[in-house]
Amino acid sequence: MYTLTDVNKIYQKGRRTVPALRDVNLAIADGEWLAVQGRTGHGKTTLLQMLGGLDQPTSGTVEFDGQNFSRLREGQLTDVRANAIGFIFQTFNLVPTLSAADNVEAALIPLGSRLGGRRSRVASALDSVGLGDRARHVPAELSGGQQQRVAIARALVKEPKVLLADEPTGNLDEGTRDEIIDLLETLWRERGLTVVLVTHDSTVARRAQRVAVMSKGRLSIQPGSPRPATTS
Amino acid sequence: MFFLTYVRRELWRRRRQAIVIALGLALGIGLVITATAAAAGVRNAQGNVLKGLYGVGTDITVTKKPPAASPAAGTRVQLGNGGARVCSNGACHTGAQKIDNLRSPAYGPIGESSVASVRGLHGVTGASGGLALTDNQITIPGTLGPSTRMPSPKSITVDGTDISHPELGPLSNGTISSGRGFSSSDANSDVALVDANYAAANSLRAGSKITLAKTSFTVTGIVSQPQSSNPPNVYIPLARAQALGKSNQDKSLQGQVNTIYVATASAADVGTVQHELSGLLPSATVTTSSSLASQVTGSLANTAKLANDLGRWLSVLVLVAAFAVASLLTVAAVSRRVREFGTLKALGWRSRRIVLQVMGEAIVMGVVGGAVGVGLGYLGAALIRKISPTLDATLTQPTGQHFEGMGPNGPSSSSPTVSHTVPVHMLPQISLPVLALAVGLAVAGGLIAGMFGSWQVSRLHPAAALARVE
Numbered sequence: 260m261y262t263l264t265d266v267n268k269i270y271q272k273g274r275r276t277v278p279a280l281r282d283v284n285l286a287i288a289d290g291e292w293l294a295v296q297g298r299t300g301h302g303k304t305t306l307l308q309m310l311g312g313l314d315q316p317t318s319g320t321v322e323f324d325g326q327n328f329s330r331l332r333e334g335q336l337t338d339v340r341a342n343a344i345g346f347i348f349q350t351f352n353l354v355p356t357l358s359a360a361d362n363v364e365a366a367l368i369p370l371g372s373r374l375g376g377r378r379s380r381v382a383s384a385l386d387s388v389g390l391g392d393r394a395r396h397v398p399a400e401l402s403g404g405q406q407q408r409v410a411i412a413r414a415l416v417k418e419p420k421v422l423l424a425d426e427p428t429g430n431l432d433e434g435t436r437d438e439i440i441d442l443l444e445t446l447w448r449e450r451g452l453t454v455v456l457v458t459h460d461s462t463v464a465r466r467a468q469r470v471a472v473m474s475k476g477r478l479s480i481q482p483g484s485p486r487p488a489t490t491s
Numbered sequence: 492m493f494f495l496t497y498v499r500r501e502l503w504r505r506r507r508q509a510i511v512i513a514l515g516l517a518l519g520i521g522l523v524i525t526a527t528a529a530a531a532g533v534r535n536a537q538g539n540v541l542k543g544l545y546g547v548g549t550d551i552t553v554t555k556k557p558p559a560a561s562p563a564a565g566t567r568v569q570l571g572n573g574g575a576r577v578c579s580n581g582a583c584h585t586g587a588q589k590i591d592n593l594r595s596p597a598y599g600p601i602g603e604s605s606v607a608s609v610r611g612l613h614g615v616t617g618a619s620g621g622l623a624l625t626d627n628q629i630t631i632p633g634t635l636g637p638s639t640r641m642p643s644p645k646s647i648t649v650d651g652t653d654i655s656h657p658e659l660g661p662l663s664n665g666t667i668s669s670g671r672g673f674s675s676s677d678a679n680s681d682v683a684l685v686d687a688n689y690a691a692a693n694s695l696r697a698g699s700k701i702t703l704a705k706t707s708f709t710v711t712g713i714v715s716q717p718q719s720s721n722p723p724n725v726y727i728p729l730a731r732a733q734a735l736g737k738s739n740q741d742k743s744l745q746g747q748v749n750t751i752y753v754a755t756a757s758a759a760d761v762g763t764v765q766h767e768l769s770g771l772l773p774s775a776t777v778t779t780s781s782s783l784a785s786q787v788t789g790s791l792a793n794t795a796k797l798a799n800d801l802g803r804w805l806s807v808l809v810l811v812a813a814f815a816v817a818s819l820l821t822v823a824a825v826s827r828r829v830r831e832f833g834t835l836k837a838l839g840w841r842s843r844r845i846v847l848q849v850m851g852e853a854i855v856m857g858v859v860g861g862a863v864g865v866g867l868g869y870l871g872a873a874l875i876r877k878i879s880p881t882l883d884a885t886l887t888q889p890t891g892q893h894f895e896g897m898g899p900n901g902p903s904s905s906s907p908t909v910s911h912t913v914p915v916h917m918l919p920q921i922s923l924p925v926l927a928l929a930v931g932l933a934v935a936g937g938l939i940a941g942m943f944g945s946w947q948v949s950r951l952h953p954a955a956a957l958a959r960v961e
Contacts, residue, residue, distance in 0.1 A: 304958075313837060314954035334841065341839020348957070352834040356500035364493060369839035374492055413838070 260421065260453050261287040261310060266319035268305050268476075279305040280316065281476040289420075292447055292454040294467030295478075302476040303457040304425055310455055311344050311423050312336040324420075341369035345414030349426035351406040353398040359385060359409045360394040366413045384416035385409070388442060404435035408442065415446060422447075424456040428463055440466055498851045505824060509856050512817045516860025516936045517867055519810035520929045524868025526806045527928075528919035529875055535920060550761050552778045553609065553751040553768055555599035557739045577631060587633030593626045593649060593704035593736045600738050600747035605772060609751055612767045614760035619659040620748030622651030622732040623723070626703045647689075649703060650723040651732025651748075654678050659752040662714065662726050670697030670712030679730050683708040687715040689724040701725065704735040810932065813860075817940035821853055825944040832948055833956025842949050849948055850941035857937020861930045868929065872919040 268280040279302045287293055287310075297303045308314040309321050312328050321328045324343075328336060345366075353362045363381045372380070385391050388408040398406050407427060414422055424443070428436035440463055447454050456467060464470050470481040502509045569576040576585050606620040626647040652662050654673045662673075668687055683703070685695050690713050695701060699710045708727060716722040729748070736744040755764050761779055768777045825832075832845050 308954045308957075311837065313957065314952075337836070337839055337841050340837060346834075346837045348834070352830065352957070354497075354831055354834070356504045357497065361493070361496060361500075365835065365840075366838045368493055368844070369841065 260289045260291070260324060261285065261455075262320075262322040263309070264320045264322075266309060266316045266321060268302075268309065268314070269317045278476050280309070280478075283319070283476075283478045285471070285478055287453060287455065290451050290453055291469065292444075292456070292467045294464035294470045295455065295457045295473055296459060296461065296464045296470055296481075297473030298459065301473045302478075303459075303473045305476075306473060306478070307423050307425050307455065307457050310421070311346060312339055337369070342417065343420045345417065345419040345422045347407070347410050347414050347422065347424040347427045349429040351398070351403075351410045351430075353406055353409060353413075355398055358395050358397055359390060359401065359412075362398070362409055363413045363416050366416050370417060380416055381412075384412040387415070387446070388412045402435075403431050404438060407431065407435075407439055411439070411442065411446070415450070415452075418450070419452070421453045421455065424454065426458055427456065428458065428460060436460070436463065494848065494851060497848060498855055501852055502855060508820050508824065509859075512813075512820050512856045512940065513860035513863060515813035515816045516857055516933055517863035519806065519813040519936070520861055520864025520933050521867025521871055522809050523806040523932060524865060524921060524925060524929050525871030525875065525919070526803060527925045528868065528872040528921045530803075531922065531925075532875070532919040535918065550755045550758070550779065551753040551765060551768065553601070553605075553753065553772060553775045554597075554749060554778065555601050555772075555775050557595065557597065557599045588631050590629045590631065590644075591626065591702065591705045593624050593732070594739060595622065595624050595736060595744065595749045596739050597625075598623060598749035600742075600744055600749055601751065601772070601775065603746050603748050606748060606751055608771055609753055609768065612764060612771065614756050614764045614767070615753055616756050617656065617659055617754040619653040619656030619752050620729070621653055621660050621750045621752065622649075622729060622736055622744060622748055623750050624649045624651060624732060624736050626725075628702075647703065647725055648723040649732065650726045651729040651736065652726045653729045659754060660750075661716075661722055665714040665716045665722065667712045668715040670710070672712055672714075673726075673728065677711070678728050680728065681706060681708045681731060682711045682728070684712045684714050684726040685710050686722045686724050687713050688722075703727065706735055810936070814936050814939050817853070817856070817936055818943045821849070821940040821944040822947060825849060825947045829951060829956045832951055833953050836951065836953040837957060842951070845948050846945040849944045850938065853941030853944065854934060854937040857933045857935070857940070858930075860936065861933025864933060865926060865929055868921060872921055875919045 263283050263285040266280050266283040266285075267278065270277045270279055283306065295303050295306060305314065309316055309328075310323075312321075312323070312331070315329055323339065326339070328339075331339070353359075354365065357365065360378075360381050363384050364377055367377045367380060382391065382394065385394050388411050390405060390408050390412065393401060393405060393409075398409070401409065407430075411427075422443075427443070428439050431439060443454065443456070444466060446452065454467075456463070458464050472479050472481055567578045569578070576583055577588055577590060578584075601620070603620055606618055609615060609618040626649050627644045628647070629642055629644045631642060650661050652660060652673065654675060654677060657663060657673070662684070665686075667684075670684075672684065673682070683701055685699075685701065690696065690710075695710055695713075697710055697712055701708050701710055703725065708725075708731075714722070714726065733744045733747060738744060738747075753764065753768070755761050765777050765779060768775065835845055836842070
């Protein structure tokens with residue numbers, strides 16, 4: 260699914276250059292669950308943005324299903340994101356004014372599907388995360404765990420190939436964290452998704468098939484990987 | 492559907508800001524409508540005044556500047572310690588006397604045959620000649636003391652009316668409120684019609700006598716003119732005015748007129764006919780209602796200036812301020828939503844879809860502001876209608892009299908003028924084009940505000956937007 264070859268990302272901060280990714284080489288197979296661990300500021304989120312086509316490497320290539328992201332125009336990249344990639348964020352990033360159903364529907368807008376079809380897909384997605392009865396609630400009326408479930412429903416409603424999760428449990432308590440990870444694992448199994456999950460939490464990382472560690476922009480695969488994902 | 496839901500909920504979330512933007516635009520739009528309505532009201536009032544000057548249906552008037560008066564011409568009254576000395580046409584008399592002459596102080600004579608030539612012009616549907624005259628009556632006492640002030644002349648404005656063409660000229664505007672109008676048999680008779688206001692002020696009625704140029708006229712009827720018009724005091728048959736009147740050079744006005752009233756086939760013909768008239772009568776002054784407007788003074792002119800200048804600039808200032816505030820607040824709102832837009836980009840929303848969303852919100856605020864502004868505009872117009880005092884328009888003409896005297900401060904002289912002040916009611920008017928302009932401005936305000944916000948959105952880099960801490 261993904262092939263990253265000699266990927267470097269350097270940010271310019273005034274006169275200083277800050278390398279966020281250094282010579283990252285990585286292959287992610289279809290249906291794989293990869294966890295990326297590492298300390299804050301070591302390039303995990305930057306790597307995820309490269310995988311999501313939200314940012315371009317300074318050098319090297321990111322290939323997704325044989326397409327080199329660097330060679331795609333902004334519109335084509337947007338189409339890839341709209342069709343094939345789902346995002347989950349640490350802070351949920353729900354639109355505060357929209358209801359849970361509207362937030363989920365927002366992911367279907369770029370696909371141009373019909374209103375009736377959108378509504379049924381939204382209802383089904385919310386049911387799959389156990390929030391069928393909270394469709395009309397706005398984010399402020401939902402708990403953190405429920406908001407993240409809405410975000411998961413939003414990511415999965417378009418049936419993407421890949422789910423990119425950036426610290427999805429970072430803002431949740433332990434109990435809710437486990438619920439969310441259980442849900443992600445269930446969905447991963449049922450849908451045959453490819454999941455790349457960035458976390459600093461070893462408990463969460465251990466649920467993945469393979470764990471990679473980012474340190475000062477360099478990526479290394481932990482010994483013992485790959486292994487089948489297991490429920491806790 | 493989703494678009495509208497998103498717009499509605501977003502505007503509801505920042506409703507205070509939305510209200511400020513909409514109210515700002517509303518204020519600007521309301522001022523534009525009010526100022527435009529007031530200006531339209533003034534224009535209409537001015538139009539009514541001008542229409543009243545020459546009568547309904549008159550599109551163009553032709554006059555001539557009076558020739559320079561010779562020093563011996565006119566009536567000169569010299570006051571001194573020995574009494575009054577009145578000189579007229581070079582002949583001087585002393586002692587008590589009554590002066591009464593009918594003159595054309597404002598306009599020069601035009602041959603009556605020119606009226607027929609004007610009728611023959613292309614685009615002209617009717618023309619009639621008239622004599623706009625002033626009858627000046629002064630009573631000079633026989634003896635004068637050192638502190639005697641110059642006597643004030645009594646001036647009566649007189650219109651020599653072409654009875655055969657009643658559809659044009661000042662009389663066409665009026666209705667006979669008592670007595671009878673002119674008939675063809677009156678052409679050479681000493682009969683007069685008197686304006687209702689003048690008749691009331693001087694206790695005249697049908698059957699009364701009035702003296703003009705030392706000739707007694709019988710009042711046959713009283714004429715009521717619209718309130719905003721500026722009618723002459725007295726109408727007499729043209730032939731009698733020609734026989735009794737004198738130019739400012741003391742020449743007879745037999746076979747002369749001093750005003751030609753012209754009706755054109757349509758408003759579009761006015762320019763062409765004006766051009767033709769300038770060719771036919773090169774030394775004449777051809778006046779249309781628009782050129783006549785510049786001669787009007789008084790509070791009407793002041794209000795017109797106020798409505799046009801202050802109203803316009805105040806509206807522009809408020810609109811610019813409203814647009815600026817709307818733009819700044821929209822930019823600020825977009826800045827606060829950077830992460831939200833970054834998320835939408837991550838979900839696969841194209842920039843133009845997000846721009847459309849931002850523009851939609853701004854335009855809705857503009858439309859709401861426009862709707863409220865239209866209401867405010869109507870309110871403003873109603874307020875002006877309710878509180879505006881009656882305006883007046885003044886036209887000043889010379890009387891042709893000259894006074895010279897020796898007072899305690901040395902020699903002094905004056906040439907009295909006669910002023911006609913017409914009361915005018917200003918009724919602000921809101922037209923459909925003005926409403927369309929207002930809605931257009933409101934939408935433009937929304938678009939301008941939205942464009943600033945959209946420009947920001949289009950420059951958003953999704954990764955940077957998502958990294959933004961809020």
